Amino acid sequence: MSSAAKAKNKPQAGTYNGADAVVDALRAQGVELIFGMVGGQIMPVYDALHRHHCFGHVLVGHEQGAAHMAEGYARATGKPGVIMTTSGPGATNLVTGLADAFMDSTPVVAITGQVASTLLGNDAFQEADMRGITMPITKHNYQVQNADDLPEIFAEAFYVALSGRPGPVLIDLPRDVAVSPCQPRQATPMPPTGYKPPFKPHPLQVERALSLMAQAQRPVIIAGGGVIHAGAHESLRKLAELTGFPVSTTLMGLGGLPADHPLSLGMPGMHGTGYANLAIYNADLLLVVGCRLDDRVTGNVAKFSPGSKVIHVDVDASEIGKNLECQVPIVGDAGQALAQLLAGAQAWPERPDTTAWRKQIDQWKKKYPMVYPKSDDVIAPQWAIQEVGKLLAPEDIVVTGVGQHQMFVAQYYPFRRPRTMISSGGLGTMGFGLPAAIGAQMGAPERQVVCFDGDGSFLMNIQELATAVRYRVPLVAVVLNNAWLGMVAQWQRMFYDRRMSQSETAAPPYDKVAQAFGALGKRVERPEEFVPAMQWALREAKAQKLPVVLDVMIEREAKVLPMVPPGGANAEFIPCQSGDCQ
Amino acid sequence: MSEEYCPISVLVRNEPGVLARVAGLFARRGFNINSLAVGETEDPQVSRITVVVKGDPHTVDQAVKQLRRLVSVIKVRDQSTMPRVERGLALIKVRATPAQRGEIMQLAGVFRANVDHVDGHCMVIEVSGNRNKIEAMIDMLKPYGIMELARTGQIVLARVRSIHQGMEGAGSAYVPDPDEDPQATYNVYQQS
Numbered sequence: 209m210s211s212a213a214k215a216k217n218k219p220q221a222g223t224y225n226g227a228d229a230v231v232d233a234l235r236a237q238g239v240e241l242i243f244g245m246v247g248g249q250i251m252p253v254y255d256a257l258h259r260h261h262c263f264g265h266v267l268v269g270h271e272q273g274a275a276h277m278a279e280g281y282a283r284a285t286g287k288p289g290v291i292m293t294t295s296g297p298g299a300t301n302l303v304t305g306l307a308d309a310f311m312d313s314t315p316v317v318a319i320t321g322q323v324a325s326t327l328l329g330n331d332a333f334q335e336a337d338m339r340g341i342t343m344p345i346t347k348h349n350y351q352v353q354n355a356d357d358l359p360e361i362f363a364e365a366f367y368v369a370l371s372g373r374p375g376p377v378l379i380d381l382p383r384d385v386a387v388s389p390c391q392p393r394q395a396t397p398m399p400p401t402g403y404k405p406p407f408k409p410h411p412l413q414v415e416r417a418l419s420l421m422a423q424a425q426r427p428v429i430i431a432g433g434g435v436i437h438a439g440a441h442e443s444l445r446k447l448a449e450l451t452g453f454p455v456s457t458t459l460m461g462l463g464g465l466p467a468d469h470p471l472s473l474g475m476p477g478m479h480g481t482g483y484a485n486l487a488i489y490n491a492d493l494l495l496v497v498g499c500r501l502d503d504r505v506t507g508n509v510a511k512f513s514p515g516s517k518v519i520h521v522d523v524d525a526s527e528i529g530k531n532l533e534c535q536v537p538i539v540g541d542a543g544q545a546l547a548q549l550l551a552g553a554q555a556w557p558e559r560p561d562t563t564a565w566r567k568q569i570d571q572w573k574k575k576y577p578m579v580y581p582k583s584d585d586v587i588a589p590q591w592a593i594q595e596v597g598k599l600l601a602p603e604d605i606v607v608t609g610v611g612q613h614q615m616f617v618a619q620y621y622p623f624r625r626p627r628t629m630i631s632s633g634g635l636g637t638m639g640f641g642l643p644a645a646i647g648a649q650m651g652a653p654e655r656q657v658v659c660f661d662g663d664g665s666f667l668m669n670i671q672e673l674a675t676a677v678r679y680r681v682p683l684v685a686v687v688l689n690n691a692w693l694g695m696v697a698q699w700q701r702m703f704y705d706r707r708m709s710q711s712e713t714a715a716p717p718y719d720k721v722a723q724a725f726g727a728l729g730k731r732v733e734r735p736e737e738f739v740p741a742m743q744w745a746l747r748e749a750k751a752q753k754l755p756v757v758l759d760v761m762i763e764r765e766a767k768v769l770p771m772v773p774p775g776g777a778n779a780e781f782i783p784c785q786s787g788d789c790q
Numbered sequence: 791m792s793e794e795y796c797p798i799s800v801l802v803r804n805e806p807g808v809l810a811r812v813a814g815l816f817a818r819r820g821f822n823i824n825s826l827a828v829g830e831t832e833d834p835q836v837s838r839i840t841v842v843v844k845g846d847p848h849t850v851d852q853a854v855k856q857l858r859r860l861v862s863v864i865k866v867r868d869q870s871t872m873p874r875v876e877r878g879l880a881l882i883k884v885r886a887t888p889a890q891r892g893e894i895m896q897l898a899g900v901f902r903a904n905v906d907h908v909d910g911h912c913m914v915i916e917v918s919g920n921r922n923k924i925e926a927m928i929d930m931l932k933p934y935g936i937m938e939l940a941r942t943g944q945i946v947l948a949r950v951r952s953i954h955q956g957m958e959g960a961g962s963a964y965v966p967d968p969d970e971d972p973q974a975t976y977n978v979y980q981q982s
Contacts, residue, residue: 339807344818348861351806368861401803402864526855529848 247294275305311634372405434498
């Protein structure tokens with residue numbers, strides 16, 4: 209290497225360079241915490257972080273963990289989660305997390321190192337085409353060509369991640385850009401571009417929606433994650449209470465209306481409540497807000513809500529009419545739309561009478577209650593979740609992995625506030641729970657975070673226990689351990705004639721694993737041990753500022769019910785097993 | 791529903807990777823691109839991508855809305871619903887014995903096509919026009935034996951003065967169009 213080339217690659221302390229501009233840009237965005245992992249090509253930026261010592265940084269065990277932590281942080285706080293990793297494998301390890309954030313509209317900004325521009329496309333050491341790789345799973349991405357562009361690129365990236373329908377944005381930073389000298393400066397206001405997220409609902413469409421609502425006799429509101437993103441839960445509750453429209457909240461919308469609210473129908477869809485699915489099936493009007501009506505919600509679309517008129521509110525116009533035909537589209541922010549609908553409904557001379565409809569729904573509630581078999585010998589996962597619900601405050605946060613436990617939580621945990629349910633909905637990422645819980649707990653230190661996980665899902669990012677111990681994150685992880693990949697096992701039992709192909713796990717004793725990582729752990733086998741163990745976990749997590757893992761042996765064959773068989777019609781669900789616990 | 795060729799005009803920020811974004815979007819949603827043409831507009835910061843897709847109205851509507859989501863995309867228009875000028879170009883190398891030359895040149899004349907090359911056994915014909923015209927020319931030349939063929943993507947401009955004109959009641963107008971924001975003053979549409 210020539211001496212000139214050497215000098216070019218060597219970080220020059222004292223000269224303001226691209227890496228400093230990155231740090232300043234992050235500071236300008238009010239970033240307080242970065243989740244990441246250092247490596248060759250991102251080292252100049254880490255060096256700048258060290259010199260400026262102005263950020264909290266969480267060093268993770270695996271970059272996928274960083275991505276889920278950023279998601280958990282964003283979902284708990286509403287602020288963008290920030291990730292920083294090196295090039296090549298460091299960057300490609302983000303793919304699952306970025307895809308997850310994209311599916312669940314979570315605002316995340318990832319900064320990845322990249323080989324020097326001169327080496328781009330040469331298959332250089334630790335080179336990966338991150339722009340190409342992440343194009344379909346980010347809202348937008350950038351590769352910085354010039355250090356002078358950094359302030360504008362960062363300002364735009366954060367704006368894009370947070371505005372409209374939120375989502376992940378990636379900034380790929382070639383090493384030579386990070387070390388090249390530039391001028392410190394603030395971003396100039398953004399030039400006009402095509403990016404104009406719609407915000408204001410069209411007044412004419414709001415009017416049309418109101419006139420349909422005024423005539424509705426069997427209305428249902430379906431509220432999704434958009435309600436949470438927009439902070440529209442208050443308007444939702446008021447609109448429901450004013451009109452008497454029952455509300456079904458999707459997995460991403462849980463907490464949008466308190467679960468114990470008399471108008472709450474619980475979750476719709478594959479594992480939704482029977483009464484939500486029957487109400488939607490028999491409805492004459494659906495008001496869908498901030499929900500993309502994915503196949504887990506609709507089941508067989510043709511038999512989802514055949515007799516209803518549909519009002520669909522979404523900030524992303526491409527979601528409207530995508531899966532379900534819609535009579536009144538309202539493109540705009542869920543908060544504004546609900547506020548306008550509320551104002552309009554308040555001016556109605558008389559309100560629609562939905563008493564008969566709610567009576568009908570109450571009958572369905574009686575006929576298809578959410579129940580599960582009771583046992584004094586083994587722990588029913590549903591019961592354990594309900595008991596935790598009694599121990600936690602309404603604003604405490606529940607994070608889940610993916611699998612049976614996730615659906616049990618969605619069905620049985622009494623979510624009462626927005627941003628208290630953090631789960632991987634769209635992508636269904638096993639391994640999401642623990643790192644997302646760490647991110648959520650770091651973003652909301654004043655609230656208790658409890659992570660429900662399955663034994664299969666927990667194993668997938670178990671290395672982040674080291675992160676939780678290192679940063680003394682006082683979360684409680686409740687591993688509902690049935691020694692199965694439970695959801696797979698359930699399908700095999702129900703639809704594959706009990707051919708249990710590769711679904712039995714060899715889960716290690718998670719209490720001992722936790723202890724080996726320096727966390728606290730306890731194994732729970734009997735129902736009478738569970739509540740005391742949970743109380744101990746909550747107490748010790750706080751007292752010792754350490755994560756606690758409860759390895760909870762649960763009923764091995766517990767099924768998530770109700771269930772709509774795959775491809776079936778929602779109204780033809782398999783009901784809960786007649787049992788005693790409610 | 792009937793499937794039709796729909797030209798879609800996509801104005802994009804002229805930046806690296808933007809074509810991959812647009813083309814990739816079509817690829818992963820399973821929309822089949824029939825033709826694709828890209829070029830700068832009168833504003834060097836803006837490129838126009840003309841995509842012709844074949845699909846039913848729902849598919850095309852989805853494609854338009856998905857395109858609108860891309861941050862690099864400034865404006866998207868389904869041009870199939872408005873009067874338009876549409877052009878593509880084809881170079882056709884056709885077998886031609888000296889005896890057939892006159893006949894082929896006559897055909898070329900009918901289609902206002904140019905003859906760009908002649909030698910002892912072939913001719914290269916250049917024809918421009920809308921899809922139907924080019925296809926008609928190709929059909930006429932097939933019996934002689936087409937040796938090679940190269941076609942460009944179709945490019946399209948609306949005949950109306952501005953793209954906002956003549957859109958009332960057209961296509962997917964039932965969804966309030968974010969592009970219709972009067973604040974949007976991209977110079978592309980400011981000309982008379």
